[in-house]
Amino acid sequence: MLNLKSGAMVFAAAIAAQTAWADEVRVYNWSDYIDEELLAKFEAETGINLIYDVFDSNEVLETKLLAGQSGYDVVVPSGTFLQRQITAGVFQPLDKSKLSNAEHLWDTIQERTTRYDPDNAYSVTYMWGTTGIGAIPEKVHAVLGEDAPLDSLELVFNPENMEKLAECGVYFLDAPGEMIPAALNYIGENPDAQDVETIQKAEAVLSAVRPYVKKYNSSEYITALANGDICVAFGWSGDVLQARDRAAEAENGIEIVYNAVQEGSLMWFDQMAIPADAPNVEAAHAFIDFIINPENIASASNYVYFANGVNPETQELEADVIGDTAIYPDENTMQNLYTTSPWGPKAQRAATRLWTKVKSGT
Amino acid sequence: MNFRRFFLISVPYVWLLILFLIPFGIVLKISLSDTALAIPPYTPTLDLAGGWTSIKEFFSQLDFENFAFLTTDDLYWKSYLSSLKIAFLATFLCLLVGFPIAYGMANAPDEWRPTLMMLVILPFWTSFLIRVYAWMGILSQEGLLNQFLIWLGVIGEPLTILNTNVAVYIGIVYTYCPFMILPIYSTLEKLDGSLLEAGEDLGCSRTTAFWLITVPLSKSGIIAGCFLVFIPALGEFVIPTLLGGSGTLMIGKVLFEEFFSNRDWPVASAVAIVLLLILIIPIVLYQRNEQKMMEAEQ
Numbered sequence: 001m002l003n004l005k006s007g008a009m010v011f012a013a014a015i016a017a018q019t020a021w022a023d024e025v026r027v028y029n030w031s032d033y034i035d036e037e038l039l040a041k042f043e044a045e046t047g048i049n050l051i052y053d054v055f056d057s058n059e060v061l062e063t064k065l066l067a068g069q070s071g072y073d074v075v076v077p078s079g080t081f082l083q084r085q086i087t088a089g090v091f092q093p094l095d096k097s098k099l100s101n102a103e104h105l106w107d108t109i110q111e112r113t114t115r116y117d118p119d120n121a122y123s124v125t126y127m128w129g130t131t132g133i134g135a136i137p138e139k140v141h142a143v144l145g146e147d148a149p150l151d152s153l154e155l156v157f158n159p160e161n162m163e164k165l166a167e168c169g170v171y172f173l174d175a176p177g178e179m180i181p182a183a184l185n186y187i188g189e190n191p192d193a194q195d196v197e198t199i200q201k202a203e204a205v206l207s208a209v210r211p212y213v214k215k216y217n218s219s220e221y222i223t224a225l226a227n228g229d230i231c232v233a234f235g236w237s238g239d240v241l242q243a244r245d246r247a248a249e250a251e252n253g254i255e256i257v258y259n260a261v262q263e264g265s266l267m268w269f270d271q272m273a274i275p276a277d278a279p280n281v282e283a284a285h286a287f288i289d290f291i292i293n294p295e296n297i298a299s300a301s302n303y304v305y306f307a308n309g310v311n312p313e314t315q316e317l318e319a320d321v322i323g324d325t326a327i328y329p330d331e332n333t334m335q336n337l338y339t340t341s342p343w344g345p346k347a348q349r350a351a352t353r354l355w356t357k358v359k360s361g362t
Numbered sequence: 363m364n365f366r367r368f369f370l371i372s373v374p375y376v377w378l379l380i381l382f383l384i385p386f387g388i389v390l391k392i393s394l395s396d397t398a399l400a401i402p403p404y405t406p407t408l409d410l411a412g413g414w415t416s417i418k419e420f421f422s423q424l425d426f427e428n429f430a431f432l433t434t435d436d437l438y439w440k441s442y443l444s445s446l447k448i449a450f451l452a453t454f455l456c457l458l459v460g461f462p463i464a465y466g467m468a469n470a471p472d473e474w475r476p477t478l479m480m481l482v483i484l485p486f487w488t489s490f491l492i493r494v495y496a497w498m499g500i501l502s503q504e505g506l507l508n509q510f511l512i513w514l515g516v517i518g519e520p521l522t523i524l525n526t527n528v529a530v531y532i533g534i535v536y537t538y539c540p541f542m543i544l545p546i547y548s549t550l551e552k553l554d555g556s557l558l559e560a561g562e563d564l565g566c567s568r569t570t571a572f573w574l575i576t577v578p579l580s581k582s583g584i585i586a587g588c589f590l591v592f593i594p595a596l597g598e599f600v601i602p603t604l605l606g607g608s609g610t611l612m613i614g615k616v617l618f619e620e621f622f623s624n625r626d627w628p629v630a631s632a633v634a635i636v637l638l639l640i641l642i643i644p645i646v647l648y649q650r651n652e653q654k655m656m657e658a659e660q
Contacts, residue, residue, distance in 0.1 A: 057622075062622075063621060063625065066400075066625065068402060088399045088401060215608075345397060348624060349624050352619055352623040356616075357437075359609070360610070362440050362441075
């Protein structure tokens with residue numbers, strides 16, 4: 001009798017485990033990239049248990065994906081990385097019939113993402129933005145004078161400016177895929193250069209300002225700017241605006257501005273996609289569909305200060321989001337933005353090596 | 363009876379096979395492969411289903427190209443050298459800090475020892491990562507250490523410690539000190555006190571007795587402790603990444619770059635194999651030395 005009972009319990013537990021597995025979705029997204037209330041809302045609406053992990057570099061995500069069996073159902077790589085990962089067979093095509101909100105996706109953005117994902121078969125855009133300069137004008141003006149070029153690469157790549165800025169602190173992104181195109185753009189080379197020779201021209205630009213860069217990091221500048229520990233960060237649009245928001249909340253009197261650079265900024269797209277070996281494909285589609293629901297994506301954008309992939313006309317974005325040209329650039333700036341394609345293995349190795357050399361001097 | 367003996371001997375060998383030789387074989391195999399844009403990101407992969415011909419083909423595709431590549435760029439040997447230097451110095455610092463602590467513990471009253479032992483082990487109750495993060499808070503410009511030193515009046519301006527090699531040394535010494543203390547403590551604890559008394563009876567001063575009796579007798583503990591600190595310190599990645607600056611060159615960071623940024627698993631594996639070879643040489647030398655000493659004693 002006892003045996004029978006414990007046997008039944010094991011069986012029941014196994015079923016419970018099975019259903020728990022079936023109703024679970026694992027999402028791997030960038031850090032500081034969502035309104036946490038949305039996550040709770042997703043669980044409440046769908047009854048699906050959500051496990052939400054974060055990363056702060058495409059490289060870490062990619063290595064997990066290429067190793068296989070990452071265990072994630074939804075991941076959010078940037079466009080260039082997505083393109084390469086599609087080639088490697090990492091993703092499965094999306095089942096558009098399961099995405100009832102797909103009709104709201106913004107064609108302006110979708111046109112551009114076909115560069116990475118032809119026909120947008122594997123991914124939908126979560127957020128997009130530009131890479132530019134975050135600055136605390138008061139501090140920058142104090143060291144460089146009133147006419148400091150806050151919206152120009154001159155600010156961060158001209159050693160004369162950087163030498164002075166070192167006093168108040170400058171952070172750069174620790175991402176060769178962002179910094180090398182910017183450096184190439186500064187010297188008038190094609191930022192999307194694929195040949196090793198051109199890529200290596202970025203080294204002189206980056207090494208010349210190396211002594212004045214306090215840190216290379218892709219996430220810490222949000223806090224550092226908000227606290228006023230640094231005065232300039234070369235970073236992602238929404239992150240800088242989050243810093244602005246945090247400083248305002250803390251009422252510490254620090255004012256932060258973000259500018260896409262006049263020489264042209266890199267435009268990037270973070271794409272939601274489903275790995276080929278995702279354990280719960282059904283729930284993955286449910287999550288993506290939930291996120292691109294205009295109401296939900298609007299609250300995400302209102303929170304993280306990044307523009308999203310859904311048509312702005314269908315959603316209620318707050319005035320300081322839709323009205324801010326740092327987030328939704330005007331027509332002129334849009335024309336000026338450039339995109340990059342993924343590097344091949346040789347160019348990638350050259351870029352990584354160059355980046356190590358810039359950072360460590362070896 | 364024979365079976366039992368065989369079983370007992372085989373246990374450590376099976377252990378070695380599963381936890382060392384097989385993983386080593388896998389890494390060695392990847393280091394001889396080429397990168398590919400696929401899952402997994404290297405080629406060739408072994409297909410046992412294809413039978414003998416596919417296995418032969420598999421082996422014909424392996425080569426030493428990646429090891430040759432390591433010699434073409436001075437980044438690699440510079441990183442190995444810099445890691446060796448940091449690991450050596452950190453081990454020495456650990457010994458300087460760890461030996462007096464172990465000595466103090468071994469000479470403490472019996473009833474204190476369990477508490478002291480507990481205090482050495484206690485940090486392990488917190489995640490290693492969190493403890494290293496805590497050091498970031500302590501060592502930063504606005505951190506506790508700088509505030510304390512300014513308050514004492516020792517310094518006027520905050521020192522830059524975080525993101526330098528000094529912070530890396532502090533991190534390694536802090537993290538690995540218990541691995542130095544514990545083996546030394548266990549040899550010192552077993553030390554026969556009457557030997558010291560005999561030494562003093564024969565006219566040895568306490569300092570001389572310490573150098574002539576205590577230190578030689580704790581040698582096995584010191585060597586074990588040094589290995590336990592040196593080996594993980596050499597391949598350390600977390601500490602130089604979080605506490606070190608971008609100028610801190612360590613092979614663990616190079617390995618990360620190869621693996622994550624370049625997606626070049628074969629070269630990353632080659633780096634790891636060379637690291638292992640660097641570690642194996644001193645270990646083998648040490649083993650031979652021990653064996654000779656044992657033979658000499660017999």
